[in-house]
Amino acid sequence: MPGRTIGWLLGMAAIVAGAAACGGSADAGGGKVRLSLVAYSTPQAAYEEIIKEYRKTPEGKKVTFTKSFAASGEQSRAVASGLKADIVALSLEPDMTRLVDGGFVAPDWNTGPEKGMVTDSVVVLATRKGNPKNVRTWDDLTRPGVEVITPNPFTSGGARWNVMAAYGAKANKGADKATGTAYLHTLFKNVPVQDSSARKSLQTFSGGKGDVLLAYENEAIFAQQSKQPLDYTVPDSTLLIENPVAVTKNSANPEEARAFLKFLYGKKAQEIFVKNGYRPVTDGVPGAEKFPRPSGLFTIADLGGWKKVTSEFFNPKGGIMAEVEKSIGVSVEG
Structure with a gap:
């Protein structure tokens, strides 16, 4: 749709402008290096704190950062279209x-x-404080009168995790495709608005819209830490979310970028991620024991892997979610 195309172009321009405006600038006379971090919106607070800690290290003292945060899909397309990045998260x-x-x-x-x-x-x-509509299972999301907030899966990575969690839980990890697909059609009839990113959906929910928010566990923890009146339930059957990071091939400062990447896997950065509600990917990180392990936890690999899932569910021309969106009048054309 032309309007959406224009909106994306304007959004990318805003991302580029935001990246230029954020963070410190390079000090050519002081031997400093400037790295550009381009990341999805959700972990912004964690990365801000991690960067502060990194700049206290011998490797980080000479490094300043520009930072850009937006929906994952938007960020990926922006970098592919020329947005400078040394590290992409x-x-x-x-x-x-x-x-x-x-x-x-x-x-x-x-x-x-x-x-x-x-x-x-x-x-x-995630629900309102006290869970007034007693929402505890995936089936509860499709009850009449229950409004569910989740982002648009054609712009938001968080939305795709939500979709595949719902599908996998109801489709017995993909074994019953018909039941899982039918559930998605019913579920999205209860979705009144689809924002472009997970963080925007949290803002919508915090503003009073909806009864349930499909969210990363860390987003729900972030909301509680921000004193928002919110509770959350970890379903017995849910999806493990795995978030990637990499140094770009065209980084102007690859050595410094790799040093920062190494820091992200270290104890200090992983502790900061834990404090912000993320589960660590390395062993021995304090706080990791607080996270419950659902009995029916599954991974995207259990559903066939992202290549298969992307083709079957998120192809705008005939994918399962394209059909779901079409059935409720939401455009997927960009």
Whole structure:
């Protein structure tokens, strides 16, 4: 749709402008290096704190940062269209794959011990304080009169995690495709608005819209830490969220970018992620024990992997979610 295309172009221009405005500038006379971090919206607070800690280290003293935060899909497309980035931190693997295919990220970005993933989380059901509508299961989301808030899966990585969590839970990890697909059609009839990112959906919910927010566990924890009147339930069957990070191939300062990437996997940065509600990807991080492990936890690999899932569910021309959106009058054309 032309209006949406124009909106995306304006949004990308805003991202570029935001990246230029954020963070410190390079000090050419002082031997400082400026790194550009392009990330999805949700972990902004964590990255702000991590950067402050990194700049206290010997490796980080000479480094300043520009920072850009927006929906994962928007960020991936922006980098592919020329937005400068030294480090990209995205919501889900397909957004990184776009950059690999475009020659912006090396194909071996995910060969390390953590497979390129810097944080984990799970999909949860967030409700108003006290859970007034007693929403505890996936079936409760499709009851008449229950409004569910989730972002648009054609712009938001968080939305895709939500969709696949709901589908996998109802489809017995993909074994019953018909039941899972029918559930998505019913679920999205209860979705009154689809924002462009997970953080915007949280803002919508915090503003009073909706009864339930499909969210990352860390988003629900962030909201509680921000004193928002919110409770959340971790369903017995839910999806493990895995968030990728990589250094770009065209980084002007690859050595410094790799040093920061290494810091992200260290104890200090992982502790900060935990404090912000993320599950760590390395062992021995204090606070990791507080996270419940759902009995029916599954991964995207259990559903066939992102390549298969993206083709089947998120192809704007005939994918399952394209049909779901079409049935409720939401456009997926950009």
